[in-house]
Amino acid sequence: MNALRSLFSFPTKAVAAVLATPLALGLLSAGATAQDVAKRWGPTDPASTFGEDFQYLFWLITTLVSVSFAIVCVLLLIPVLRDRAKPGKKAHYDHGSSLHDKRFTAVVSLIVFVVLDAWVLVVAMKDLREGYWNIPAPDDEKTYKVEVLAQQWAWNFRATGADGEFGTADDILSTNTLVVPKDRPVSLNLTSKDVIHAFFLPDMRVKRDANPGAVNIAWFQPVVDGEFDILCAELCGYAHYQMHGKLQVLEKGVFDEWEQEASRLAVAAHDAEDTEAHWAWEWQE
């Protein structure tokens, strides 16, 4: 331990200079970001049927994880504060290899597995079966079907329009704006023209990749009307961060009227001869 004590002098100035750098950078950036915007410390309120399940499970896990981490911290702090080396003091000699210790390990493992894993697993499986994987029947009148064709860097949407068929003149086409009805399941078929994108509706707690060459399936059911953001959540190139759109959720009556009008305008804009403009695929489920 002698060697430890013979330390060279403490370079106060150098350390001060080092610490001053980030503070200076911080001041520079504080000026650049002074904004008067509402701050948020979490997601927006959930706007789909998945929302409550997600919030519940998230906070269940948060509770379990926090308790576990607190236990670790306490068990870490006690010896650090209590068992510091003192002259003449010897550590407790224990290899922890007795049967008793092994039993202890087994019991703790079991508790961890049941409380941390099995509990979460059971809740998650229930959520998945009732939620994300409970894909609405495509034949159901209530299901609103949308084909999503992603590209660098935009979302192209196609809804069936009034006739309920894809690939017809009254298909409602739009870029970056998707209008859907409230309280009806919205079923999505996703694919991409070029690279992998991910269709992310933070308010709806939905995310699904749009892979080129294959159709991916997702669904959600909005329970709040209003305007929400669509984001891309898979790196898709230089303008990945700009690839967002708007989701508009409309009340039933309003939506039906909107759909009629949108179909009518779609028919007007449809050009049967311009085959290059046409895209649609058979609905995948």
Add this chain to the structure above:
Amino acid sequence: MNTLTLVLAGAALSTGLAFPSDPASDEDGHGSAALPPTPTHVRAPHDVVLEVTEDTWLKAPGEDWFEAQAEAQPGRFEYVEELVEIDGDYEAGWRDNEGEFEYRYDPEEDELAYWQFVSAEQLTRGRRDYVQFCASCHGFDGAGYGRSAQHLRPPPRNFTKPAFKFSKVASSQLPSDEALVRLVKRGLDGTPMLPWALSDEQLGDIVQYVKSLSPPGRGWRDIYAEVGQIVESGDDPWAGRKAEALERGEEVYHGTARCHSCHPGYVTPARFTEITGGEVREDFTYPLAKATDKYDVDGHPVLLLPPDFTWHDIRSGTTPLDLFETIASGIGGTAMPQWKGSLPDEDIWAMAHYVHDLIENYKDKPVERSRFMSGLRRGN
């Protein structure tokens, strides 16, 4: 369920690619008689060229521009009586002390023209930025058939046939650098053309590169071409008099300018009769005149509907100033004419306010729009 590489209506994506070959472009009178190559939206080749080896000259703005610049940047542009020697005679012209513009004489044309010198280095920088940011839609050769462009209507601009739609210069003219840079910076609403957050230097390089894609004798390689500036808006004459502007705008829109012959009308039949002084029109149901005539988009006849301002995205911006510039300059290649000159600026501004008001109040507001439109139909 679906990691399967699905047939994807195999046809839908992979065979819908071929355009009908298009005889129209033969009659254009330019280029050879060969049909344009069938556009294919293919994956990028692995040997994309990233180098431009030759310097070039591109058509520069004319005298007016130099005069304006000489005022704006004193010391840079200088009018010199004896700029170049041609057959023993000295010709006058503008000299650029920073060397971006050159004076060139084309004896065959027997006319003086300003050409902008663009170095191979600058084009190379532009080419590289272009490949990174633009090529996915506009294609590696600039012809507008990038991989991500498939099914897009209207298709992305073909830079090898230099004609521009939303650059806000008179539709017969080529857009100036400023106009192009501004367009790229702003993007086009409702299309995958994003507002690009690139530096002015990058945008400058990209614009020079895009200009250099003009084929010989056309666009920026055409000695007769005119490079136009963004249309002048002047001050808003209606500032502080919004209600009057809206009323005047409504009158011009449905009266003098007859915008409702392509776009929808937004007044009741009674009001329409009042505006036009006796004309009768019962229904403005959109589109009034179904656009049976297609527009030639890069040699392909394409149906493009004039927008309903209460419904569609307006590509070129929705502020009154944006709308003024669009209406004033027209949209090249479409039926939207250049209104500057045929209408007083004041009226164009009034229409801009009127259209802006329509967008503000009804676009993306289905309830309000529906009430408004059915009100028109019912006549109140």
Add this chain to the structure above:
Amino acid sequence: MSGDHIHPEPTSFLKKHVFSVDHKVIAKQFLWFGLIWLLVGGVMAMMIRWQLANPGSPVPVIGGLLFPRTGGVIDPASYNMLFTMHGTIMIFLGLTPVLIGAFGNWCIPLMIGARDMIFPLLNMLSFWTVALGGAVGFYSLFVPLGATEAGWTGYPTLSTTVGTQGDGETLWAVAVFLIGASSIMGGINYITTIIRLRAPGMKWSDMPLTVWGLFFTAVLNVLFLPVIGSAMLLLIMDRVFGTSFYVPASIMSGASGGDPILYQHLFWIFGHPEVYILILPAWGIVADLLSFFARKPAFGYKVTVGAMFAVTVLSAVVYGHHMFTTGMYAMLGESFMLLTMIISVPGEILFFNWLHTIWRGSLRLTTSMLFALGVIFVFGLGGLTGLYLATISTDIFLHDTYFVVGHFHLTMAASALFGAFGATYFFFPKMFGRMMSEKLGKLHFWLTIVPLTVVFCTMFISGYGGMPRRYYDHTSADYLVPLQHLNTITTHSAFLLGAAQLIFAWNFIRSRWWGPKASDNPWEVGTLDWQMPTPVPHYNFKEIPVVKTGPHEFSHPKLGDRDWIPQTEELPA
């Protein structure tokens, strides 16, 4: 076997310091190499953080130099390049060489009582292969269009010519391939050395846990680096020769096509074990350090080894949790969810054994010990938050958000780095014959762990808020604007974190040449490496030692005044 013969020490500079086959020299080469790359990767991280807190404003000081065309502003392409290269550099060129290359090379022969690695030439080749890989990666920064921008995961079709042009991505794939080849060479060497060259009397259960950690890492390296190597080869074929392993027919001009998801499977079959490749050596080192500085035997040695083994096995069968949003078959996803969660059991066993080790010990809070305790803290945070991501129904929302970024930085970056720091402070006296400053070391520790916790915990909040990762500018979408203040907090803490590393750099360099001379065994531990003179002589052991005791026999009641015993001595009966 090479370990049996003592060759004379080479005398030429080139043979002695550059193309040396001596594991100690190679260890130091790896260490310097890795530390320099950590610095490069760290500077990139600082630039990324600057951009996120101040979107579109010029980077101070170095901006004008690095991004002259934009007046010092990072443009979207450069931003993508920065985070891609930051990830690649930190993982492949920073942490791997330091943890596995440097400490693997240093510890294995010395701790098991061997004169060198079993294949010294392969060892040298391993370093020079990774050096070549680093050079290729560095060169790619200067080719037209710059280095790759497809993310360190390099998902096709973005990483094929469909998404990225130029040679950057190709060179990246070549670099990763070379680095992978280097790791395979190292892995084969480590495994064989540990199996064949243990000193007489050293049973498997007499090996320090550091060696166990490195052993499991080597196994994973040998098993899974070939997978990423083949994934890279296919990618190179797609890019250079126009094949279509990863490009689907729908974007091919011809009829046949491949599948981009194939790459994701290949990548994560490697990618998930890679997390454990980095963390297992750190776990081993931490387990040893805790015992050494608590002056107490490692609690449940065999159970710890068993848990590390279990993690090694499980790491191979959980990779699917990276792909929950890809469109995986529901049942398959659920299986991966279950398997992933099971990792918490061996993980928990390790934690309790570590905590048990320091319980009722006699703790010497040296800098190494602080970093070892720090690993318990940061890995606790990182490991537990993995539960959110293992659970499909929460992962769907959190996938590809900053939650993931926070999680994997705490586990594979912070924990591995803390392990590396702990090891550096610990092995420095034996490696360089001088002591590092403890005062600066402790300052470094506290100035690292506090901002680090703030940085990555703020990322958890951002991610829970729904902030996607790899965004150039989070103020671009309305949904994200109210989260921007979190970016500011993260960035400011990150700057402090970055600056604190300069203290380490200063301490390291100053101590290397001007630090106080170290005694042979300053930490008073019993493992073989500390029983030899400093500097360690060429060929380590003049006579191969005979091992008679375990590595962690501290505070044995019959030891008397001294609370430790060399592994070469027998415990008093």
